[in-house]
Amino acid sequence: MSLALTGLGAVSSVGWGVVSTCAAIRAGIMCPRPVHSLYLTDQDLLEPVPLVGHPVSGLTDGFGAMGRWLQLAQACVRDLRRESRLPPDSDPRFWDRTGWLFVLPHLDAARYLEVDDFGVALMTATWLERLKRLLGLSWRQESVHFIHAGHAGTAAAVHLAARLLEARDFERFVIVAVDSYLDETSLEWLQARRRLKSPDRPVGLMPGEAGACLLVESLQGARQRGAPVLAHLASSETRCEERSFLSGQHPSGEALSRVVEQMHVEGASPGDLVCDLNGEEWRARAWGTLWARLQGRQEGRWRLRLPCTSVGDVGAASGALGVCMVARSFARKYATGVHALVLSSAEHGDVGAIHIQEPGGRT
Numbered sequence: 001m002s003l004a005l006t007g008l009g010a011v012s013s014v015g016w017g018v019v020s021t022c023a024a025i026r027a028g029i030m031c032p033r034p035v036h037s038l039y040l041t042d043q044d045l046l047e048p049v050p051l052v053g054h055p056v057s058g059l060t061d062g063f064g065a066m067g068r069w070l071q072l073a074q075a076c077v078r079d080l081r082r083e084s085r086l087p088p089d090s091d092p093r094f095w096d097r098t099g100w101l102f103v104l105p106h107l108d109a110a111r112y113l114e115v116d117d118f119g120v121a122l123m124t125a126t127w128l129e130r131l132k133r134l135l136g137l138s139w140r141q142e143s144v145h146f147i148h149a150g151h152a153g154t155a156a157a158v159h160l161a162a163r164l165l166e167a168r169d170f171e172r173f174v175i176v177a178v179d180s181y182l183d184e185t186s187l188e189w190l191q192a193r194r195r196l197k198s199p200d201r202p203v204g205l206m207p208g209e210a211g212a213c214l215l216v217e218s219l220q221g222a223r224q225r226g227a228p229v230l231a232h233l234a235s236s237e238t239r240c241e242e243r244s245f246l247s248g249q250h251p252s253g254e255a256l257s258r259v260v261e262q263m264h265v266e267g268a269s270p271g272d273l274v275c276d277l278n279g280e281e282w283r284a285r286a287w288g289t290l291w292a293r294l295q296g297r298q299e300g301r302w303r304l305r306l307p308c309t310s311v312g313d314v315g316a317a318s319g320a321l322g323v324c325m326v327a328r329s330f331a332r333k334y335a336t337g338v339h340a341l342v343l344s345s346a347e348h349g350d351v352g353a354i355h356i357q358e359p360g361g362r363t
Helices: 018-027 065-084 113-118 120-135 150-166 184-192 219-225 254-262 281-296 315-331
Strands: 003-011 033-042 047-053 098-104 144-148 172-180 209-217 231-240 272-275 303-305 339-345 350-357
Touching: 003 018, 003 065, 003 150, 003 219, 003 315, 018 065, 018 315, 033 184, 065 120, 065 172, 065 209, 098 120, 098 150, 098 315, 113 120, 120 144, 144 150, 150 172, 150 209, 150 231, 150 315, 150 339, 150 350, 172 315, 209 219, 209 315, 231 254, 231 315, 254 281, 254 339, 254 350, 272 315, 281 339, 315 339, 315 350
Parallel strands: 098 144, 098 172, 272 303, 272 339
Antiparallel strands: 003 209, 003 231, 033 047, 172 209, 231 350, 339 350
């Protein structure tokens, strides 16, 4: 089932809104800052230097992991409501028929101490209750779903939204994707696995954080509501690599190639390809496998777009941010073509792909 994308919201280190964020990424703007909660050794200077990352300064300062998710989620949802001019909280006809899909990182006990202390169910329930109070919205328990698939979470959420909309239990879904690699325990987790870019380790990631949300509904529902369609989410697929980075093995890129093949985009004219390459060698190797296959089977070349260059690695928020970038490129008429792909690969082995088409340019 093809979904109509009718609303966007985002917050990042380069913009406190989807318009400013996507404009800054297009312009190549970046705002890296020293992160004083972790120091690395500069072998040339023989002295400690602070890690460099991409925090959303002024919004997440001083918060732990769950607090950062909370700040990012409320900021991007408020941006969605403002940009899309959604009805007020008091309109039950709209909000009672709206479901929520929350895309969060893998709740790995090695990364989050709260998993062992409280358990996943209590963590997410407490976080959701606080978010509900901050947003001033109410939702039924059955209208909320959590997805813990890291970078591939948005692809999984789009797939689930299509299935639930076909069941007609809800008229639309808000997909909220948030993540931060900048809380203290996440930084220690990354450092212990030698994944951080540092003066003596150029192959590594720069940690970032972001929130992005998407409003999706059926094309018929969007027309009945009179909502402008920003893009068509034509299809979404997910798989899991047999060998994941965190298992100590090197992903082959085979699963990612399979999800692209499943979406049957080979007959489509190439356009923009947004991916989450972040400077890590294991991810570059997997992407190289996919890239060679994709270019070998198709005339023309996809234009590669790398949001990590501007905002760092934003984890589970990367897929939704990629969809926002594509939709804004359609709106501002700087997209390469009428088709785009958002591809994601997570350290736990989850991979996902979303095929996006320009409204009015469907082939």
